[in-house]
Amino acid sequence: MLKILAFGASNSRNSINKQLAAYAAEQFEDAAVTLIDLNDFDMPIYGIDREKENGIPDAAQEFKSLIEAHDLILISLAEHNGSYTVAFKNLLDWTSRIEQKLWSGRPMFLLSTSPGKRGGVSVMETASVRAGFMGGEVVATFSLPSFRNNFSAEEGITDSELAKQFQEKLQLVRKHFAQ
Numbered sequence: 001m002l003k004i005l006a007f008g009a010s011n012s013r014n015s016i017n018k019q020l021a022a023y024a025a026e027q028f029e030d031a032a033v034t035l036i037d038l039n040d041f042d043m044p045i046y047g048i049d050r051e052k053e054n055g056i057p058d059a060a061q062e063f064k065s066l067i068e069a070h071d072l073i074l075i076s077l078a079e080h081n082g083s084y085t086v087a088f089k090n091l092l093d094w095t096s097r098i099e100q101k102l103w104s105g106r107p108m109f110l111l112s113t114s115p116g117k118r119g120g121v122s123v124m125e126t127a128s129v130r131a132g133f134m135g136g137e138v139v140a141t142f143s144l145p146s147f148r149n150n151f152s153a154e155e156g157i158t159d160s161e162l163a164k165q166f167q168e169k170l171q172l173v174r175k176h177f178a179q
């Protein structure tokens, strides 16, 4: 059974990216999904002096173990000022001190969404390139623009053209594991 580690890359309690990540993970039939919340991986802001004095926090070790225990990493990226949220970047920085290639060769399905028309394409540009340098294999990406117009909790992606594009991306990921 495919084991999926899914999360929204945000520490917002009402994260729209957490909603999108949960929805995307549900689309995989016969998968075991672990949906995590970045609030459970809260750590001090990374600093070399903190690392020297106190070592790497347990939460980073726990995140690294979760990556290794799953087959697919599914992330929906929130965009803050064109890039990662501080919560996600901090998690990346701490975990990269355990192993720079922190994604451990895992296939990745990267999503993003925002209330705006670009749907987080700037953070996606960064994340999709950086994932490869950090030991991940990006299998598919999908950005959902104008979340509140194009997504509902009951129906998922409501715009038919965007729903079709999303299904195509899902197929790419399914095929990757069918090989």
Ligand SMILES: Cc1cc2nc3c(=O)[nH]c(=O)nc-3n(C[C@H](O)[C@H](O)[C@H](O)COP(=O)(O)O)c2cc1C
Pocket: 008, 010, 011, 012, 014, 015, 016, 017, 018, 077, 078, 079, 080, 081, 082, 083, 113, 114, 115, 116, 118, 119, 120
């Ligand atoms: C500090 C800050 C910066 C933001 N910068 C952007 C941005 O660059 N692009 C964008 O589309 N939305 C931006 N937004 C709006 C977020 O996309 C919006 O808050 C969204 O809900 C974040 O995703 P989340 O709900 O999963 O945390 C920003 C919001 C905050 C609070």
